[in-house]
Amino acid sequence: MDNLLLAKKSIFFKKLSPLDFNAILRCLNIRIKTFKSNEIIEYEGNPAKNAYLVLSGNLRTAFFDVNGTAIPIKDYSHDMFFGLEYIDPNISFYQEELYATEDSIVLIADLNKLFTPCENRCPRHQAIIKECIMELARTSNSSKKRISELGQQKTKDKILKYLSNTISSLHNPTKIPYNRQELADYLGLERSALSKALSDLKKDGYIDYNKSTFTRLK
Template structure:
């Protein structure tokens, strides 16, 4: 177990490596590995566990009745997923959690995380506060996606998303966690139309790109 890595995550923020070593057994950790495109949690499934990405990353994807996928978010190393459903254990998932690449995950028992254990560990309150903060940040991210997809124009959707990424990275040069199809799904647009618009924006001198790396340019 990489305690240094865990100490740098938002879930264990404020806890030292020694603190984590003491509290971790209470959380019933379970480590698993997944191959790229492997489904980790299925639509209709229930869960009582929170997953944390150790290596790799996952996409949160919603399938329509006709099988068309739409990506609602990406979870990267150090981040967690499944907490909302684990908090309501009888609630069936409305999405698939899919490995975006070869991925290592550690699962924690939700009830053990938010409850004081028999050992009366002094760390549970910090974990609960950290979990609340993570949930609040995720709500803001979902709000951002609604902003990105609110426009009818593909260019406006792309501009909104890439502008946010530039702000997050504090740079006009950055990489995004999506390939072209995943970005199209995230922005809810056709892939070919997205590629055409990106080419037009490059021709107009607005940006340059190579695969999932982008450079925004001043007009």
């Protein structure tokens, strides 16, 4: 599918007419780029100038511990925007690394232009700003879920809280974006402790799983 058509189908642009869509591309200095799996998009400490909208594929943010191990923070899939929070003038540099976990097509928008109404204060730009504010609200809610996961004291509770936040309903097999080591890093656990807890939870009838596909049973 043509990359511009992918962008037009995004929740951020699908209500725009073709004429308005082309105008907003110029107004926001939008570019569309393909990133290969594991390609670094932004390094921690880079000037925060752009926001990234995933049109296809998956992006991930991570930071590195003292041993150089990448600790996953958040995954961004279709129609999710990374970087909107950097509109805060007090945060001028990216605080995490952003990379593609699979081949991805990404829309790149100038952050300042995204949130600054154009001279004519056109309705199309106002609509985009409104959608961006809604996305910031969703990001805030996601951060609260992350805190609720890390706030659990017991290993099994961390796992169950993560799966509850990730899988919407019982008996609904869902593939999570992490392998075992990545999930252990995400939850702040040793891999051996994670594996034992998963095995116990499966034996006790709380979950079922096959590789990265999990099902909540109760």
